[in-house]
Amino acid sequence: MKSILMATLLACGAATAVAAAEPEIIRISTDATDLVLSVGRTGRLYQAYYGEKLRHDADVALVARNAHVGAGGGSTENQWEVCAGGGNESHFDPAIAVTHSDGNPSTYLYYVSSTSKPVDGGTQTDIVLRDDKYPLTVTLHYTAYEDEDVIKTWSDITHDEKGSVTLTAYASTLLYFDRPAYYLTEFSGDWAKEVQMSSQRLRYGKKVVDTKLGTRAAMKVSPFFEVGLGSPVEENRGEVLMGTLGWTGNFRFTFEVDNLGNLRVIPAINPDASAYALERGDVFTTPEFIFTLSQGGTGEGSRNLHDWARKYSLRDGMGGRLTLLNNWENTGFNFDQQRLTELMQEAKHLGVDLFLLDDGWFGNKYPRSGDNAGLGDWEATRDKLPGGVPALVAAAKQAGVEFGIWIEPEMVNPKSELFEEHPDWVIHYPNRDLYYYRNQLVLDLSNPEVQDFVFGVIDKIMTENPDIVYFKWDCNSPITNIYSPYLGKKQGNLYVDYVRGLYNVLQRVDERYPDVTMMLCSGGGGRCDYEALKYFTEFWCSDNTDPVERLYIQWGFSQFFPAKAMCAHVTSWNRAASVKFRTDVASMCKLGFDMGLQGLSKDELTFCQQAVSNWKSFGPALLDGDQYRLVSPYETNHMAVNYVSKDRKMAVLFAYDIHPRYAEKMENVRLQGLDPDRNYKVEETNLMPGARSSLSANGKVYSGDYLMKVGLSVFTTGQMRSRVVRLTAQ
Ligand code: DGJ
16 A cells, blocks of 8 residues: 555745644555654644554544643654754754754754655655755655565755754664563674574663674674564564665764653664754755664564665665685685686586685785785786786686686775875875784775776776676775875765765776675674665675574574675585585575585585575575575574565475484474465475485475464474475465
């Protein structure tokens, strides 16, 4: 159902609009939810309701009226202002705080007008607010994706004051909840330990989840969260808000339980060290905050987000994905043309689509033979690769695989020709000692000249090698030495303008090379947000490829991202785990390999070849279907997940035993999402050559109803065992 703009709004232009008898109402609806905003007696905009869809228009009017007299209402102080300005009568954190050109730090935003229009997949509502004393305008945008129950919101801030104003807070939105209790799940960690999920009850006061790392912003905490409303977050039941900020830089989520027991949620760019100077006439656009409110737990919320991402956000979201062989874990920096040619042949033998050359192929004056030199000098190292990249592309063609290449174009080693030639392109203090993260520094993408250089890295490689089909874009350092030689006195703009500079480059890459597949990487999963993923088809979840750890990491990322966006490679991490276990874990995401195939036994290699071919056949379920997380590794010694194609004709079940206890009671795994009235043939797949399935259901046919109510006995008491089961409708 399409959202309805309830009232055609009268008081346009009058920043001091006097309240009407009936509040003006703006209804932002998806199929299952309503966000109701209304203009109060003050002439300002308030949130009247956000929850399950209201069935009757009269009730929408009622919640709007009540908002200004009852819950959340009453005194102006306690009203739920949608875009609360800094320095006004609310004593809570504002959505937007502005120091005006005369030094006045107060902002009062009055409702001006609202319009809505259909956009791809949904309805966009634009609401104009204006300060009554200063020529400052804020336009709130909401896109409601009705079918997916997802809302995306962002704002534009602009002014016509003399000189610049300073923005000290610029949230993407402010949401309010009135529930008996709130439980936050956050996704924090570190390098090789991404998205560790932890939950806590929110009580009076503030909980802030933020990052100040700049480039590798999400290394310690990811830009998404879940809030259980009324009860702790559960997979299959309960009301849960799931939100994520599309911003590839510093972010801040503030959760505040106020004096009345209401929750305020403020997703924003982190304004720390970022008092932003906004010039007259310029528009400051906040990042998109993407959220869904599920009444059926996180499972339903994730499926909403996966569908939305594939259809409307992720680069090539509806397309296929390339399996690959990468060389980083196998060779590190130690390779030459001959070795790479052999690996390409191995890739072909394995049956993957692509060979991906990683770090270490460039630099001549300062060859990139370790991580301390060469970054920035994007010419192939002549000693190592005498034929350059063209010879590698040709070798890949000869081997019968596609070719992809690693770059880290935002960074520079001080030991590089680039740094020698352009020290002013590098973020660093003019008057302090340099300090490094991984021996490197960050280029100043707030500078348009540097943006041209970074775009030129890809453009040059592609111009010389038009057959390259894949880039792995890495980013291994946070911003250090935080000073832009370009921005002069506007240093508060650096973190924000850096990210905008990055988007400018990515936009140009997208326009010039729309068909190239792009993998986002940041020393593992240090970048994983939906704005970046407009330009990237997939991201590298973690350098930790120990399959046991990956079960947790992939469980975490799957809350917000579909399997086709998450790269997982079979490597030699955790050799105690079998090749089958490692491959089965990687197979529930976008599959790749990064290991020496020479080290595999004949059977292991045959297994891997078969697993690649099986993975390719799982596509309609795994890549484009619905995901059901069945058994959590956080709660049990196992993990299980199944994927079902949209037509429910095929499904794939992945089941893992991690470290079960001795004689542990084995529960059947009940599948989800099948058609209860269809029969499905159950077949265990991804078996080692010569192995026979010990699954008692193997080869038999069951109704979807049985599989979902009685389930399958797929777990064992074995350590690090796995099963992949295909279900085919008969
Ligand atoms: C960090 C990435 O996460 C790795 O996969 C690899 O590409 C290295 N960087 C290369 O330096």
